[in-house]
Each structure stands twice: as C-alpha cells, then as structure tokens.
Amino acid sequence: MQAPDKTLAAAGCILIYATIIGFTDNYVRLIAVEAGLWQFHATRTAMALALLGLAVPFLGLRLRPVNGRAVLARSAIHGTAMVIYFGALAFLPVAIVAAGLFTAPIFVLLISRFAYGHAIGPVRILAVGLGFLGVILVLGPQALSGASLAAVLPVAAGAMYALGNIATREWCPQESAETLLAGFFAALGVFGLIGMAALALWPVAVPAGADGFLLRGPVWPSAGFLFWVFVQAAGSLLGVGLMIRAYQIADAGRVSVLEYVILPASAFWSWMIWGETLSVQAWAGMGLIVAAGALIALRARAQAVAV
Template sequence: MPAPQPAARDRTLAAAGLVTTYAFMLGFSDNYVRVVAAESGLWQFHLSRGLIAMALMLVLARLIGMKLRPKRLWAVAVRGGLQGFGVLIYFAAIAVLPVPVAAAGLFTAPIFVLLISALIFGERIGPVSILAVIMGFLGVLLVLGPSAFSGVSLVTTLLPVAGGLVYAFAMIATRRLCAEEEAGALVAAFFIALGLFGIIGLIVLQIWPLQPEPGPAGFVARGWVMPDLTYLAWMTMHAGVVALGTWFCTRAYLIADTGRVSVMEYVMLPAAAFWGYAIWGEVLGWQAWVGIALIAIAGGLITLAPKEAGAGLPAPQPLP
C-alpha cells in the first residue's frame, strides 16, 4: 500500500538527522582529545572516561529502567574487552593523527569482519563483498600514504587499522556470543573494560615508569597526573557528549533500516575533518580523502549488498 511510504521516508530523514548530529558531536569531542593528551595520559583518560560514563549509566538505569545485568557474564566480558581494546588503540592514535584518518582506520572493521568470517569460520563471501574488501584495503593504503603523515612513524600510522581489526573481533563477538544481551549491559561492559585497561596501564607505569615526550606525543607513555579543574571539565564534556551522541545514534537504529543507518555513520569522517580544520587548521591531502572515500564505499557495499552465502554481518554498533 502506498500510504505508509511518506512516514517511512520521514523516519529515514529523522534517522539521518540524528546520525549527522551524533557524528558532528563525536567529531568535535574527539578533536579536543589532544587538549587532554597534552598534559595527561591515555590510561588516566580511559579510567576517568569509564568512571564518568558508568556514573551516567547508573543514573539512566535508575531513571528509565535501563538493564545493566548481563545474561552471560563471560561472553559480555569478552566482547567488552575486545571493543574497549579497539577503542583504546583508536584514542592512542587520535592524540597524534588527524581524527578523520584515525576514524577511517577504525571504520575498516566491517572489512575485517568479512575476512575473519571467511578465514576462521569458513563462511563463503560473494563477489560484491570481495570487491568491497579490495576497495577497502586500497583505501587504507592511500590513507597511510606518506603525503598524509609527514613526520609520523609507520607504527603510529598503523595504529587505527589495528584498532579496526580488534573492533572487528568485537563485532563478531556481538553476533556469536551476545545476540540475546541487553544493549545497556554491553555498553556498561565496554566502559568497565576501558576503566580496567586504564587501571592496569597506570599500575604498570607506576612500577616501570617511562619518560614521556612533551605534549600529545607522550600520551601513551604518561602515567598518573594530578587532575586539575580544566582536565575534569574537558573529561566531563567529552563523556557527556559521547553519551548523548551515542543515544542519538542508537535512536536512529531504532527508527530506520539498520543497513541505511550504518552507511550514514560514515558521515563521521567528513565531520571529523570539518572540526579538525575549524579547530586546528588541519587540511587532509587528496590522497587521504580518496582513501577515506574508498573505505566508506566499501563499508556501504558490505552493509547494503544482498547477503551472500552466509556472510551476514552483525548489527552495527555506534562508535563510542
């Protein structure tokens, strides 16, 4: 019947607005991570972020009845640890790399999901998915090109792609281990994992201290730094923006087609580039832009192509 079509279009437009708002919110907050990274460390950052986010989630659980208790603790813990480790790598990268470049590495996760599904779980992938994998890795090579990273080491440039690989295992764990879990339990496990990673890193650096470089370059090697009001203000802003933005994106998945919303999430890349230019005056070269576009197209093909011989992906997860 033709009558419901305008309503469906309105819901898709509403979802697009929510995802765009989410992307610009995260692009803004992620670009300011280097302000925190100039004086504090990665491990303290994630401990602070995890504590603030869990406090917000406990309030939401009380106000709206969000369920935080997992059905299978070990499965949720494995999935939360993988997702937390992938995002930890991502934030290590954005302290020294342009945010859209780091985000492009994390958005390679659907490509890795296909490869892992084929190589480890024996799932057969079709020609469209194979084309998407080729395009995606060509995009990665272009993004990692020397014109985009003058003065940055190869190990540093590979960090976002490593984050995408770990995040892919988290996506697979979501489908294979946590299909029956509540969203609140999965998000809570993710933030708990971040907090635990932060504690472990701080303990290791307390026992075996390193001499960090000044500024954002020392983000990973820097241990505990006594937080001041500026740090607490930035961390509260970041956690609040992430929590609200993730709610916007989750709401978009509830009111529109999952595949379409997943493709909409790639607006995160130009949004991050916009804020990088507006705040820091960063301008990406054409090579990096072409690589980002290829990664986005590859992700869109994987998500929207007809499911080919069991190569279905898990429901996409908003980028925390």
C-alpha cells in the same frame, strides 16, 4: 535467534555516532597536553558509568547481562583492541596505526564467512575495497611506508576490533545496548587503572605536552581536564551506544564498512574547530568512503524492496 537485518537504520546510527565521536575526539589534543592516556581512560570510565547509572531509573535501562560470559569476553576483546591501538601510537606514525585499525572491515568479512558461514557477496567485497582505498588516500602515502614487524600491531588491533563487532550480534543478541556499553567502558577503565598503577610504580621519562600522552602517569587533574573528559564521556555514551546498536540490528560486514564515515566526520570537525584543511587526494579518498557506504545502503534498500 537474531532479529531481522535493519541496515538503513544501522546506517543512521553510524552517521550520528561518527558525527558525535568526530567532534569529541578533536578535543583529545587538549587533554593530551596535561594528562596521560591511562588517566583519561580511567576518568572517562568513572564519569560515563556515573552518567549511565543516573539514567537507569529515568530511561528504564537494563544493565544486568543475560549472558555475563559473552559480555565479559566482548568487552575484553574491544578493550584490548583499543589498548593495542593506542599503545602502537607510542612508536609508529599515526597514519600507519589508523590504516591498521581500518583493516577491521576486511577481518569482519573473513571472520563472518569462514567462522560463521555468512555469505558476503561481490557488492560487499567491492565496498570494503573502495572504503579501504579511500582510507589510504585520506591518510596519505605515509600509511603504506615504513611498514615493519611492529606495524603488525595495529592490524592485530583491527582484527580484534572486528571480532568484537561480530561478537555484538553473534554472541550478545539478547543484550541491551546499555549493557554492552557499560562493559566496554568498564574494560577501558580497568586498563586505564592498570596503566596508571604501572606508571606510578615504574615512572619513565615523559616528553612535554601532547608527546607525553602515552607515557604520562597520574597527575592532579585541572578543571579543564575534567571538563573535556566529561564532554568525552557524555559524547561517547551516546555515540558508542548508537554504534553498538547498529551492530545489534544489522550484519557486522555491512556496519563495519559504514564505520569508514568516521574519517570524513573527523576531518569536517577538524576544519570547523581548528581550521585544518585537506588535500585533493584526501577529498578523493573521502569520496570513495562515501561511495562504499552508499553501495552498502543501496544494496540493503534493494534487498528490502525485493522482499
């Protein structure tokens, strides 16, 4: 049985999650210069699970799953979505890949409505439309150009990410956030080890610097690599844990729209850390993203008052 919907609390979790992930993800560019994506995933998983294990006795966390099959299925789906997403970066522009992944809220609505019979309502449909339009404006016109059969891959990642988010509440309502968090990192760690092994056995030509992030096999880690991966592991533990909690306490259709806020959060940290600025069009897009989130939050508050 599902707990009552707590959309406003979920919005707070998502806001903190976006702030943390927006900060840590800005430093992936430093990791990408010397190591590969697969080694990054494997190393981050090892660190994250070690930190989580250390926290168990002090915080009284529960890692044992109630339904092991459901947790395994959800972890595999989310992990596969991320592998498809990062894999598509090897041969598609970042804007197209990001736009594909951010179709997830649309798939959340469709799956929620037709697979689970949830009502979606005009306000939520409007919010999804506003948010996705905002994403397109932030990413720029290149997000709509160059579409091809290969561009279906990021959309597939968005669909799987949506299914994984729905599974959080529909399949795993009795699981603790830390159980789902451990499953998520474990899945990415397994994929990371598979990628490292494949590239070690069948090495390919690797471009220098960050351009070789996806194709680079295992390398000897430097102190800088280990430090920034640790920052990623610690930040992801807290941020992704809050994101999972948001999907546990509120309807996936609402939370998925609130996740759009990660784009403005990433842009803010890019400006603070690297001095990167945005165009007027991008600011307009972020305004639409904020409006989409506000629609969801205000609707939830109105419903709470009515009750």
